[in-house]
């Protein structure tokens with residue numbers, strides 16, 4: 001049984017894209033997999049239920065018998081910083097609730113559980129609670145998705161440092177291409193990251209090349 005927390009260098013860098021591809025890859029290998037998006041912001045009402053795109057993608061990539069609500073216990077409507085959305089909705093997010101949400105999913109006996117954060121690493125959840133507090137409570141190893149665009153060097157190094165300062169382990173990182181054409185000097189940027197981040201590069205995710213991504217991803221957690 002393996003669980004990982006997936007963080008990223010920012011919002012919109014491919015955490016969900018990577019997490020869903022990873023779950024699919026392990027499901028194809030015959031493993032029981034589930035995603036967990038403890039807190040989402042940005043939902044549509046479907047049949048009276050708030051539905052978040054990330055949660056839906058992770059739920060669809062899961063193959064254990066879990067509900068969308070179990071995959072995403074805190075679903076906030078506006079696509080804004082979650083602690084602000086929570087305050088607007090009169091919702092208090094607690095550590096116990098999110099830790100319990102994790103154990104709730106573990107009851108479905110997944111071989112692999114992928115928990116996705118929201119935004120970047122240092123995400124406030126309100127009342128002096130932060131997403132890293134949940135990751136620490138669960139003692140999860142972390143995978144960092146680096147969105148390969150200008151500015152990612154600083155973001156990646158700060159994120160890796162913050163993970164390490166939290167006493168958590170950076171299992172590895174993924175270079176994700178966000179555009180059809182790689183960023184200028186992609187290889188040089190990748191090299192700089194390899195030399196600066198004290199954890200292995202697990203995969204290079206091309207832009208929209210799902211089949212290739214899957215075959216490359218299959219062994220990254222072994």
Ligand SMILES: Nc1ncnc2c1ncn2[C@@H]1O[C@H](COP(=O)(O)OP(=O)(O)OP(=O)(O)O)[C@@H](O)[C@H]1O
Nearest residue numbers: 008011012013014015016017118119177206207208
């Ligand atoms: N390798 C890729 N190829 C094609 N499209 C991608 C790739 N990575 C990400 N995208 C697209 O970029 C957008 C942002 O990706 P994604 O939603 O995975 O980001 P995120 O880090 O999970 O953001 P959030 O902080 O909102 O959770 C999405 O539309 C996604 O489909």
Ligand SMILES: C[C@H](N)[C@H](N)CCCCCC(=O)O
Nearest residue numbers: 011041042079080081118119
């Ligand atoms: C709405 C968005 N897509 C994410 N779900 C939430 C991103 C929160 C970012 C908070 C911040 O660091 O400023």
Ligand SMILES: [Mg+2]
Nearest residue numbers: 015016054116
């Ligand atoms: Mg996401």
